[in-house]
Amino acid sequence: MGYYSAKNLWRHRKQCDANPEKGSSGKRSQALGQTLLLGNIKVDIELKVKVFPRMRPDKVSLVAKNDKLICAFASRYLKLHRELHFVQVVSRKMRELARLLMEIKKLDLSVVTLFDALKPHKYDILVKATKLTSGYDDESQTYKSPTYAMNMGTTLKQCCDVALLHVLKKSKSLPTVDNANVEADIKTCIQLIEANWRFDISTNAANDLNLKKWNKVTLVPLATDLKLLKDYLMKVAANQVSMLQKNPSNEKAYTSLLETVYCRLLLLNRRRPGELQRLPIHVYKSAISEEHNQAYEEFSEAITETERILMRSFKRIVIRGKRGRGVPVLISKDVQDHLNLILECRDNIQTVSNIYLFGKPNSQEPIIGYKVIKKYASLCQAKNPHALTSTRLRKHLATLTQLFNMSENDMEQLASFMGHTLGIHRASYRLPDDVYQTARLSKILTLMEKGEAGHFKGKSLDEINLNLDENLISEAQQDDNHPEPLCQYEDIQEPHPDPESQQVDITLPKKKSRVLVPWTEDQKNLVLVHFGNHIKSKRAPKKAECDNLIASHTELLHNKDWLKIKVFIQNQYRKKK
Structure with missing residues (x-):
């Protein structure tokens, strides 16, 4: 045994006689070397073989590996989650507890292990x-890492359970007063965490996390970017297919x-990247070889x-999803051909x-899905590549499905x-709150503000049309300094003055003079009769309705446009208030 510099350890490993792969430096030399420093510490062999080599070789990892309670907690977590990718999760949780223990040691010098702090x-x-x-x-x-603070309460309770199990096993073989006191301390600590942790940590952390999400901008992939990405993927795939056909190696x-x-x-099925990248090759082969369509002949009609x-x-296969759920993956014929190649x-x-079907060449690991999609989102020259992530x-998908009239059963299937x-779908994967509240609920609020909610009785939000375009045009064409009077006259601006008078106006600004063109009795009678129902319901006529009236009575309404007719009707029912 000897000590070597961390940077030069790989050189020693390459020529060490104890290395079974002598001549190869391999990977994770520093992590394996750090494990040797632990000596003969009693740790679960599966934890030592699978997790320790993957941990970053720093002080935090060394503290985690040296603490028996942290290792026991990690060993139990690893037994509960047998999937290979949970090795990274176990490593992360061990390091979280190790960082907590390091802070506890700074605050209380009497604490040596995490077990000592559970009092x-x-x-x-x-x-x-x-x-x-x-x-x-x-x-x-506020918290920089509110999620860490929220999860630590649950993690500490689980550590207390592991410690209590250790004490109970020890007390059965050799019952003592000390063991009984330790058992009582751990149980009391669990009660304190359950009763007070939410007041001290969890509630504030959850509120902080929600507050940061409220005004967060929601990025949604652009349709043009999705098309660019798909076209680029198909172009690259076609080139690689021709190259592989020439040289299969x-x-x-x-x-x-x-x-x-x-x-x-991923683009077609909207799967989580981890689910798809860990697709076992035998699952794909068995699913493709079977013919499922024959089993559903009675449903063909x-x-x-x-x-x-x-x-x-399409071929359909089912893979393992989050929390052990089976999730389907649809595979088109051209993708099947590429997979066969x-x-x-x-x-x-x-x-x-x-x-793995999507395994890295010359490796036992799958490809890293989120990095792959990020790579091609940038290469396809999308306008907003940051929006092309699996979560978005x-x-x-969930947002656009709201445009369709889907039944409850359809929503459950989706x-x-x-x-x-279905609850998670409605809470997290629907139209963003900022879009829904601004674009749809604002209709109701605007109608209530105007006092016109009763006019749309029995109608859905999709059927309500506020004619905001016409209102905006009307406001834009009205002079800011001269609001529209409640009278039966309209404004006609004078012709543009000559350059000299225009220059005088610049030096000595004046208010624009107006020429009021009165309505004739025939014009008023025609418009009042035609839009009588609009006046009763206090509803302004639309542009198309005014244009139709002008087209049918061109000679009589030759000096009126649709906007003047609309304002005239508005003045009529406003005077009756």
Whole structure:
């Protein structure tokens, strides 16, 4: 055994006789070297083999690996979540607890391990350390990491459960007064966290998190950007297919085709990137080889011809989604052809065992989905590439479906397809609140402000039309300094003055003089009779209605335009108030 510089450790590993892969420096040399510093600490072997090598080799990781309670908590969490990608989650939770322990040690020098901090009289230290770790600001009473502060309460309770289990096992073999006292302290600590943590941490952190979300700008992918991305993916895929057909061992073309197929499936199905990137290859092969359409022949009459064609055009496979839910993935025929080519060339490229369909070449890991979609969103020259993320694509799908008249059953099917419940779909994946409240609910508020809500009795929000365009035109054409009088005369501006008079007007500004053209009795009678119902309901006529009246009585209304007729009608029912 010997000590080496962290930067030069890879060189020693390359020539070390104890290295089973002598001649290769490998990866994570510093992480493996840090694990050797732990000595013979009793840790779950699965945790030591799977999680420790993936942890960043710094002081935080060393504290986490040295603490028995943190390791026991991580071991139990790893047993509960058997999927390979949860190794990263376990590593993150261990480091969160280690950072908390480091702050506790600064506040109380008597604390050596996390187990020492789980006592009732140290509850205030736990609260203070959590605030320091999550970046709490006393002046603004806000958190830099409110999610960390909210989750730490649950994590500490789970640590108390693990510690209590350890004490109970120990007390059965050798019951003592000390064990009973420790057991009572841990139970009391759990009660304190359950009773007071929400008042000290969780409520403020949740309010802070919600406050930051309220005025956050909602980015939605542009339709033009989606088309650009799809066209670019198809263009790249076509080039890589031709290259692979010429040279099946072309690793660069293989990787590019794999990434474009992944992006196309993500774009079509709006899946979470982690769900799709971890698609096992045996699941795809078994699903493609089976024929499902024959099982639904009795339902062929219940669907349209278009839907029958779509059923023949797409293959459906089910993969594991969030919280163990099964979520479907639809695969078009051209994507199936590309995947078949990938499988044909896979043995030439993939030299190590990889269980994933979208596995990295010469690696046991899958591709990193969010990085791939980010890469091609930038390459396709989209106007707003930051909006082309998986989360925003999922929100985009749920938002646009509100344009259709979908039944409750259709909404449930959509929520099931997206891999969440109907309640989550309505709360998080619907039209953004800022759009809905500004564009739709403002109709109701505007009508109530004008006192015209009763005119639209029994109508839906989609059927309400406020004619805001005409009101804006009317306001724009009215002179700011001369509001429209409640009379039966209209304004006609004088012709443009000559340059000399115009120059005088600039030096000595004057108010514009107006020539009032009175309405004749015939004009008034015609307009009053034609728009009698509008006056009774106190509703201004529309532009098209005024134009139709002028077209049918051109000679009589030769000096009136639609705007003057509209203002005349407005003046009539306003005078009756």
